[in-house]
Amino acid sequence: MKKIICIWLLVLMAGFSTVPAYAADGTENSGAQGVITPRFTYISLLSSGLTINSSGKATCVGLASAYDSSHTTILTVDLQKFAGSGWSTIKSWSASSNGTSVAVVEKDYYVVYGTYRVCATAEVYNASNILLERKSLYSDTVIY
DSSP states (O other), X not given: OHHHHHHHHHHHHXXXXXXXXXXXOSSOOSSOXXXXXXXXXXXXXXXXXXXXXXXXXXXXXXXEEESSTTOEEEEEEEEEEEETTXXXXXXXXXXXXXXXXXXXXXXXXXXXXXXXXXXXXXXXXXXXXXXXEEEEEEOOOEEO
């Protein structure tokens, strides 16, 4: 009798301790749970953004920094417009920072109707002024 009760308890415990598993269907998750950011070797932060208000004022933002306190970061932010079959830079700004401090570009520029994006490019140099890493990141496109 004890043996039957023990087996019955084991079956019950196994039945109630199962965890359902769901397979992915291969589509993207429409409800984003977080932001995925790229990982770089020497660049600790690289971000780009673009907003255009109803008056045509485009606010272009770029942020960049390095991991190492002995490195220098140069940030270039390009405002680009889609023309024909490609993108062309219509305005460019730059900033730099030393060590782990953040290089920031936040500039306004008035645009005419069209499709725009921002390209933020970070370059990290070591103390000998040797380029260690150069990466670019594009903002979402904005139609005005």
